[in-house]
Amino acid sequence: MNIVSIYNIKGGVGKTAAAVNLAYLSAFDGFRTLLCDFDPQGSASFYFRTQPSEKSKVKKIIRKKKNVLENVKGSDFENLDILPAHMSFRKFDIVLEKQKKPGEVIRNLFKGMETHYDTIFIDCPPNITLLSENIIAASDKILVPLIPTTLSVISYQKLLEFILRKDMDSSKLLAFFSMFEKRKSVHRDTVEKVPAQSGGIFLTTAIPYSSVIEKMGLTRQPVPASNPNSPASAAYVRLWNELKKHLFAPISN
């Protein structure tokens, strides 16, 4: 089983769109997939039209795997389930701090889930907290979407430094450019130069800025489902194919 988080300290960089579309493509490929919406904003849950049950409060969810499974909802798509966000998830950090081994809660929660799922995607909230540390520790790969601008790259560097300071495995981080606009020279320069200079691993696929992706809020479907022939859909497919290589045939650096 593989656990993939989509994470960035900055918000509005295309995390949820990536989580939703990649989870869809994973399920489409035949992998039993679970998308966990840990962001209390609940955008991923909104896209899939799922609501949490009242029993899916954070205190209960983290107690045991059975509670996670009981609160999972089937999506409209074969092989794809959602753990919808609950408002109580805004208190994730507070609840985690009270646990015996606060840094290992999420990892232990997902242990043994391979009988139910092949891939788990986690849509993470945009901050750097105990929950983030938990998710990073539990994940096999952490996808970091970046808008190709200076500030975005700086935040990525800070994340990389944070990972190294905490003695975590930095090769888990897979950055990729998101909301890329070819006509902007800053974007083009960043995409061309930053990967070699950054010291981290960058996927080669850049997700373009696209109204089709923005309209996900209206269609409430993943882009490959609503607009399978769009360049945005093709980009997510390429991203998924690149991610698969890292998950199933890891490339050593």
Place this chain on the structure above:
Amino acid sequence: MKYIFEENTQDKIVAAISSAVCVKSNAAAKKTIVFLDTLDKRLMKSSMALIQSGKDYELHDFDISKPVLKVALRRKTLPKLWQDFPEGVFRETLKNTIDFRALVKLTEAELDIKSYNVLDAAKKTVLRFSFEKLFITTEDGNIKIIDRALIIRPVKGYDDFKKKILPVIAENGVNKARDERHGFEVLLNNLGLHMGTVRPIEISSPDISTAEAVLEIHRYLFQKMQEHERGVLLDVDSECLHDFRVCVRKIRSALSQVKDVFDSEVLSPYKDNFKEIGRITNKTRDLDVYLLKKDYYLSILPEALRPVLERFFRKLRTKGKLESKKLRSYLLTEEYAGFKKEWEDFLYLKKDCIGKNACKPAVVTARKYIRKSYKTVMLKGRSISPSSIDDELHELRIECKKLRYLMDFFSPLFLERGIKNLTEQLKKLQDCLGVFNDLRVQQDSLFEKLHEVKHYKHDPLFLAAAIGGLLTHIDMEKRKTRMAFAEIFKEFSSRKNETLFEKLLIED
């Protein structure tokens, strides 16, 4: 969840459900579906079915009664091998299940579906239901309905909607189906095809007489032989011929090993005929084995020698096709069909028990012959030393085969005595002897080819060098296998296994 409903009540049921929840109707679909599997039913043994409808292929899992994987594939002809499918989980799953075996069409049916989605307030699908009718058109043009049901598929986490709908449909004459099998499974079962492990030879009762047991064994083997014969005629894959030959070999073994059941004069022409069938298939099989080894042979030679060997294999392939054609012609002769009819009549028409073993309990006869065969294997095995010639290992291999066949034939009578465990022990020994024999046969044939090289027009020296390289490698492998044999036989003939055989054969 499968439900039965009265005919012509579909609209009424949908109206009733719509009064309780929001229902979205989908377009009715009518599809022709084709079921594919290997001739040895590898998918069915794994409780799966490969179903094609237009460009869509799905792997249906009968244990959970739903499709688990789907893929789209546009082709003019049906796919034959796992490699014909696009890369992905579907292809990998198929590869792991069917391996090198080719897919054939098992049967075809029509499926009418009218499906609906139940939506919640956010327009999310929370439950799916469909009216499904599976039917076939018989040879005389009539429609035969295989299955007709209302299928309800709740979406995970939305049980409330299921709870709302069930009372509504119950009020409208819908009842839970007693037969929970999916329509596809009903169809395949009706054809005599069953999910899970294909049943071994079944001996209908533990008190059965030897004559009846032997007849049941032969009926099963004959049925299998004809299934594989169809594969040979259709040229499905080379393993069909191998499986066909194994059946013929088993029939011959059953005829010769379990003696004094029927009149030996009556059996004699059948024995001769089966021997002839075995002989006729030899050449085609030998060439198939060569061709199967082609990639392996090429991989052990230096690059400079590969082109000449490739040319050599191309000639073999042409020869193989010719031999295969001759074989298929033979299988289509009236003479062969006549022989099969006579054998079938023998197996199914009443006959008198005339041998001294005929009326004895099968378990008594089985013990006698298994014991005898086991002793022969132990005697021959123990007499093999490092200085023994290859033929001695070949003879031991033949005796192991005879023992194995006897154990397989009569295994239903000894299941509680651990016969499966002993068969596995014997299999390890057989595998080793099989590898040794394969290498020996390859070596002998390559030596023969070496003598023919001087007649070869293109680069005979290179071909001789290539064959020389192969012979050297094969000889090394043969010696390694010979060394491994000693350890493996030691394990087989251990006191532990001897005790297990004694327990197997002890009388009640």
